Amino acid sequence: MTGRTRAIGMRLAQTVPVIIGVIVISFILTRALPGDPAVYFAGAMADEQSIQQVREALGLDKPLVTQFFLYVGDLAQGDLGRSISTGQPVLTDLAMRLPASLELTLSALVLSCLIAIPLGVLAAVRQGSWVDHLCRLLVTAGVSLPTFFTGIMLVYIFYYLLGWAPSPLGRLDFIYLEPPRVTGFFLIDSLLAGDPETFAAALRQLALPAITLALFTLAPIARMTRAAMLQALSSDYIRTARAAGLSRSKVLFGYGLRNALLPVVTTLGMVFSFVLGANVLVEKVFAWPGIGSYAVEALVASDYAAVQGFVLAMAFLFVTLNLIIDLSYALIDPRIGFDTK
């Protein structure tokens, strides 16, 4: 047990340099603004004097190293600057909109795991059969799909042609009221409020964007499951289990899949990197009010504080997700000590 605690401590310590690096890059990006940030923050009507005031207020007249520590100090207080388009502090904006993005991303991931893992297992068990070929086709086609394009095509088919989906505008049709905010996840909040009708409406809105994202993440998960499962099934312990006369399902799921899941969990880290990026595009297509569409609006309005806040928030989210993956990995796999990695 002490070994495991130490391993977890080690893993936690490893994130420290990464976070420092993320902050440094984010600082560089903030300083690399085109032109003089002071002119920009002072606004269009500013004269020479007010620009100078803003420059002093932002600490832009100080040496870079001092500026860096000021920046870190601001970050520590949760100050990411103020968004020009909404007039709110960036952190408030992001916190407001984060649940929408998380709800979309997580439901997409759950959906794609539910399809990809059984598909990968089947493809590995029936190697060379039609399931295997289907899996390979999906994997190659899946990574070639531009998410924004699949999203648009799904809208055309399911909204325009079939009329099954509601119009692709946001999280909830305007005839419904938002459920009282507890977690910010509409699906959970509406259930907590005991409102099945809003739940169904939120689910209908969520379906298409979640499917779009899930199609995109299907490929890497299915591919990895297939590879890991093939490797697990060809190993000695499976042969032993078979020879010992264990039932087929016990061998497949009790021994094969359980061991194959470990590498799949590790690839989830890479999948997250793609999914958080693809999220931005999908949110734009479906007018989903998450942090991705917030960043796109900010980009169009040249609202740099908002964009940089978004990049930083995404990086922290990604680092945290990777940390959770690695820690849960340590919890599932009894063999692991991080020093072997």
Added chain:
Amino acid sequence: MTDATDIPGRKPDGAWAHLLHVLRENPVTMLSFGLFAFFLLQAFFGALIVPHDPLATNAANALQPPDWTHWFGTDSLGRDVFSRVVVATRLDLMISVLAVAISFAVGSVLGAVAGYWGGWIDAALNRVLDTIMAFPLFVLAMGIVAALGNSIENIIYATALINIPFYARLVRAEVNIRREAGFALAARLSGNSHFRTLAFHIFPNALPPMMVQVSLNMGWAILNAAGLSFIGLGVRPPTPEWGIMVAEGANYIISGHWWVALFPGLWLMLAVFTFNLMGDGLRDLVDPRRRT
């Protein structure tokens, strides 16, 4: 018996024979090379062969479905979608080729130096690469373009930067395992400088896996660049580019004008698909053991 009759006919050039053999064995790889040629043709001669001017607007003829004059229909300004899709090939390929070339060059140098000399250079490089990889890559590209300014050039730099870690890590690993190899030591002993040994004796061994990486990466670079222009970065409106054309078409999809978004999206998808297939084919060519 058959062997004996085969041998005299075998060509001395083994690489070509191998390539032909792989192509014949795997029709999918052949298809991907064919598609690649198709896209190259469009990139080089697209502007010359298209039936209409990709920028010519004609308000009277806006949002017409595909017919014999306008094979892919017309967009909201009456421009010919087919001509725009074909002409856009050059820009899309150019962005991704340049981006991949930059990542290839920078990644190779960094990875080779770190892999050959090791020590603190290696440690520092790894830290930097880890930090880049700590960002969701598309999001980092957005941040870079926002910071450097909204232009095609900066899209190329951003795409190049987020791809550098893949190349640098690959070269580093390939160089590192050959650092003490017999042929490398022999090259040193016969009087080659460190630089010469690294550049002409060790590094070429990393090229085959690098080519596979390039091909797989190209598809991703195209997707990335198109994604950035889809959200309004880089390429500016009348310029034909697949991502921005899909974005324009997105406004008309809910009213049923499917052709404006479908065809540029299809071309984009086909291009990415081509590079991915080619990457798999090249991997078979380079490393038959890793065949999937």
